Amino acid sequence: MLTLSNLTTTYGPVRALDSVDLTVETGRITAVLGANGAGKTSLLRTVSGLVRPATGTVTLDGTDITGAPVESMVHRGMAHVPEGRGVIAELTVEENLRLGARGAAKRPSDAPAPVRTLDDAYRLFPVLGDRRNAQAHTLSGGERQMLVIARALLSRPTLLLLDEPSLGLAPRIVAQIFDLLRTLVADSGLTVLLVEQNARSALSIAHTGVVLNLGKVVVTESAEVLRNDATLRHSYLGF
Numbered sequence: 077m078l079t080l081s082n083l084t085t086t087y088g089p090v091r092a093l094d095s096v097d098l099t100v101e102t103g104r105i106t107a108v109l110g111a112n113g114a115g116k117t118s119l120l121r122t123v124s125g126l127v128r129p130a131t132g133t134v135t136l137d138g139t140d141i142t143g144a145p146v147e148s149m150v151h152r153g154m155a156h157v158p159e160g161r162g163v164i165a166e167l168t169v170e171e172n173l174r175l176g177a178r179g180a181a182k183r184p185s186d187a188p189a190p191v192r193t194l195d196d197a198y199r200l201f202p203v204l205g206d207r208r209n210a211q212a213h214t215l216s217g218g219e220r221q222m223l224v225i226a227r228a229l230l231s232r233p234t235l236l237l238l239d240e241p242s243l244g245l246a247p248r249i250v251a252q253i254f255d256l257l258r259t260l261v262a263d264s265g266l267t268v269l270l271v272e273q274n275a276r277s278a279l280s281i282a283h284t285g286v287v288l289n290l291g292k293v294v295v296t297e298s299a300e301v302l303r304n305d306a307t308l309r310h311s312y313l314g315f
């Protein structure tokens with residue numbers, strides 16, 4: 077459904093992405109792995125239109141969306157959860173979620189979506205229901221991560237772009253969030269492009285793993301092969 081073809085993104089002299097080819101299959105989790113500075117965030121930002129590539133194309137469901145304005149992202153069925161868990165700190169959990177739900181107005185009303193209402197979001201993330209009237213700045217890191225994912229899902233995307241959701245979270249919380257993502261994708265057919273430095277956790281739920289190094293794709297494999305091949309893991313993933 078999402079295809080990147082010969083994609084190169086530069087910041088002045090820096091080549092953050094260098095001739096990247098990648099296919100993200102519908103209803104699957106594709107994990108983009110790699111060290112700090114490998115180009116993972118640039119890849120997501122190029123897909124969602126936050127930065128324009130120097131060359132190459134981004135195709136979504138057969139439509140060339142290269143360089144399309146970022147404002148059209150929600151309408152095209154994409155939701156981007158950037159690194160950093162940005163929420164509006166003074167607003168409550170529910171008020172933050174309502175902001176995400178506003179995006180849904182730009183989507184066809186019959187668009188399939190696992191999370192259509194606030195109640196759906198609270199069923200998926202019960203802790204957010206418990207804390208619906210709490211100001212967002214009082215949440216823990218894990219709760220905040222759940223909030224930004226729930227907020228993104230309320231815009232009814234078919235493609236969810238997630239940047240480093242595990243960063244700084246305790247392993248138990250990471251496992252909880254990743255299990256939820258796995259179930260969501262299995263049950264709803266949502267497509268997820270997951271950027272992670274935490275390769276071990278990402279590969280535990282991904283179908284496909286892609287390793288970036290200095291902006292280039294150096295490995296594309298099924299997650300199962302990457303999990304089981306010690307040589308690949310040691311060479312590229314450090315575990």
Ligand code: ATP
Nearest residue numbers: 087090091092110111112113114115116117118119
């Ligand atoms: P991280 O895990 O640190 O976010 P990453 O794999 O996501 O790393 P990117 O953030 O995409 O990598 O960075 C790729 C390269 O582009 C790095 O060399 C980085 O320093 C550079 N870069 C990223 N953003 C900018 C920018 N706005 N201006 C200049 N250089 C940038």
